[in-house]
Amino acid sequence: MKKNPVNEQERRLQIMDAFIVHVVEKGFHKASMADVAKTAELSVGQIYRYFAHKEDIIRAVVERKTEEYLQMMEQFLDKKDWLTRIFEPENESEFRTQRILNMEIKAEANRSPILAKIQLEADQRLTEHAIHLVRRKYDLDNEEDIKARIQFLVALTDGLLHRRDFFAAPYNASSHRVFNHMLNELFPD
The missing domain is CATH 1.10.10.60 (Homeodomain-like)
Structure with missing residues (x-):
């Protein structure tokens, strides 16, 4: 056949x-x-x-992941149950794969100017989309202020993502309280 x-x-x-x-x-x-x-x-x-080479594959992977992130961005920026939704996924093996892939790409971007450019372009697309969504969803207007808030959330998310193995899941009540407070400060209703 x-x-x-x-x-x-x-x-x-x-x-x-x-x-x-x-x-x-x-x-x-x-x-x-x-x-x-x-x-x-x-x-x-x-x-x-x-x-043509590995960098072409990684460019395609970054572009594919960027498209996936753009599709889930609105859900990501929703504050309700954020810590649970983003960092306590049901499919732990898929989450692990995404986490390791993210770390590998960022590490290689620190060594390769070509991959740094690819990563920068992806980050810019994601940031622009996030600014648009935050402006629409929350009571914020100043683009530089919104960008700073998004950068803080990305840094926090990257830190939590990369340190995932050091935290017990599910997160305790104190963690949820602190993260809810922080998110309300970043994105007031």
């Missing part, structure tokens, strides 16, 4: 998914194209038909 042909977009997603598996498992530098090819059930040469 002949397999259905896979279109270019499906093939690119297949390669990105295989790349993510190996980056999470081994780190960016140890994720070899041979391993990615094997997981994607392709040859290394086939991968190079879709991506």
